[in-house]
Amino acid sequence: MASLSQQKKHLSFSALKQAISLHFHAIKDSRVQGKCDYSQHDVLMSAFACMYFQDPSLSEFQKQMEEEQNQNNLRTLFNVEKIPKNSQLRDILDLIPSKTFAPAFKDLFERLRRHKHLEEYAILPNTLLCVIDGTQYYSSKQIHCDCCLHKEHRTGEITYSHVVLQGAIMHPDKKQVLPVMPEAIQNTDGTKKQDCESNAAKRFIANLKKHIQDKDL
Template identity: 40%
Template sequence: MESRRDKDIKQRKDLNADTLFSLIRSRFENLKDHQSEKAQIPLADAFMSAFAMFSLKDPSLLFFEARRSDTNLKTIYKVNKVPCDTQMRKILDEQDPASIEPLFSDIFHQLQRGKCLEKMVYLDDYYLFSIDGTGYFSSNKIHCKSCCTKTNSKTGEVTYHHQMLCGAIVHPDLKEVIPFAPEPIVKQDGEKKNDIERNASKRYLEKLRKTHPHLHLIVVEDSLYSNAPHIRELEKHNLNYIIGAKEGDHNFLFNYIKSAVKDKLTTEIKFEKDGVAHQFRFMNKVPLNESNQDQLVNFVEYWETTPKKTLHFSWVTSLKVTEENVFDIMRGGRARWRIENETFNTLKNQGYHFEHNFGHGYKNLSVVFAMLMMLAFLVDQVQQIASRLFNAVWKKLGTKRRMWEDIRSLFIGYSVDSMEEILIALFYGFKKGKLLISSDPPPS
C-alpha cells in the first residue's frame, strides 16, 4: 500500500533526473572517441563531467575541478574518471557540437511517450514553437576560429562574440518551455564573413524538420522574420507561423490595410474582459509587401487597453483568422516572449551562469559548453513538468537559485546514491551528523 509520504514525492521514473542522466551517459558512450588508445580520460567521461558542471550550476570550471575526487560524480552522473580543467578543455574543444544534438530529441521523445506534452498543445493539436537568437560570449581579447567579429568604425577595436539560435515549445499559460537543440551562429568552415541569424535560421529549420518531420508546429517569431524569404522557408518545411510585423518595416502592408478599412473589407472586433478592453482588426490573404505581392499572408492587429495604458501589436500569420480564433492567435503571438523570459533570462539570471566564460578553446569548446548548458536546462524543465518532488522542493525553498545552492551543498557534504535522494532530503529535512575528519589535521 502506498504511504502518504510516497504519494507526496512520487516521481515519473522514466522522466526523473537520474533516468535522464543515464540516458545522456549512454548517448555519450556511443560517440566515436577520436583520442588515442592511451588517452587518460574517455570521451564519455569528459562530456559527462561538463554536463554535471552545468547540471549542478557550478559557477566556474575551477569550482567544478575542486570536486574531482567526489564519489557522487560517479554514483549520480556516472563519471568514472573526472578530467582536470585542462583535460576537459582539450578533449571537448575537438568535438563537433552537432554530436550533442540528438540528445535533445531523445529527451523530447521521452516526454512524448510519457504524454507530458499534452498540456502544451495549442490551437488544433499544434505546439507553439518560439525561435529567437541570443548572445552568450563577447570579448575584445579572447577568441577562436568560430568567433564572429565586430569592428568599431571609430577606434578599429575588434570585438569577438558567439551567438546561437534557439527554439522552444512554449504555451501562453505555462512557464515551462521545451528547448530543442540550438543552432550556433558562428563562422562556418572556410568562411571569412560572419555568420548571420538568417542563415542560421535556414540551417535550423532544415534540422528541425529532419529530426521532427511530422510534428505540428506554429512558429512564433519577432518582426525580424516577417520577410518573404523566411516565410517561404517556413512554408517549404510545412510550418505554420505567427510573426510580428511592424509598420515601419511594412509600409505597403499597413497602407493596404488602411485602404481596406476605408472600403470596409477588414473585420473589426471589440469587447471587454476582466477590466481589459480588447480590439482586433484582421484580414485574410493580403500581400506581404510591394516586392512580394504574390506572397499572401493573413494579418492581425490588436489593441489592449487598461486604465493605465494601451498596448498595440500586429502579426502576419499562415493561419486563417476568424472571429472565433483571433483571440487565441493573439495570445499565441505574444507567447513568443516565453523564449526570452523563461529561457534566456532564466539562463542568465537564475543560477546557470550563461554568460560566464567557462573556457573558450581554439575550435569548438565555447559552443560545446553552451549546448551542454542548454541540455542541462532541458533536463531541469522536464523535472518542472513531470516531477512533483522537484516542484515541491522548489516551492519549499522559494527560488531556484536557493534550490541549486542547497543541492550543491548536499552533493558536496554527503555521500548520496541519486539526485532523487538529495531532493527527498531537501523536502523532508535531514539530520546533520558530526563532522568526521578523515585524517589527522596538520600541525598548527
C-alpha cells in the same frame, strides 16, 4: 495506474541520465586512444553535471568537485570514473562538434511525445510553440578561431565571439520550458563569410521540422 508508473519510470532522473550517458558513449572520440588521461564520456558527463547543478561556471564547478563529498556525488549520480580538471574539461569539450549532441535532444523529445507530456504544451490542437533567441557565450579581443564571429570597432580593434541560437518549447501557463537542439551562429570558412542570426534561424527551423514534423503529440 500501471501506465502512469511506466511513464514516470521512463522519464525518471535515472532513466534520462542513462539515456544521455549512452548517447555520450556513442560520440566518436577523435583523440589518440591510449594517450588520454580522461575519457570523453567522463568529460561530457562532468559538463552535464555542471549544468544540472546550475553552477555559474566550469571553474566554480571544479572547485566544488575538489571536495570529497561532491566527488562521490559525481561518481554516484553521473557515473564519472575520473573527474577532469578545469583546463582539460574545456580543451576536450572544444574538440567535440556540437551537432553530435542532436540525437540526445531528439531522443528526449521522443520520450516526452511518446508518453503524452507534450500535449500539455499544445497552444492549439497538435501545435507547439517553439521560441528562439540568440545568445553570446564567448567574447575576446585576443583569442579567436576560424569559426568566430567578428566585429570591427571604430578604433580598429576587433571583438571575436561565439553565439548560438537556442530554441525552447514553451506554454504561457507552464514555468518549465523544453529546450531543443540549438544552432551555432558561426563562420564556416574563416573570415570569408560572416554568419548571422537570420541564416542560423533558417537552418534551425529546417532541422526542427525534419525531427518533429508530421508527428502527433
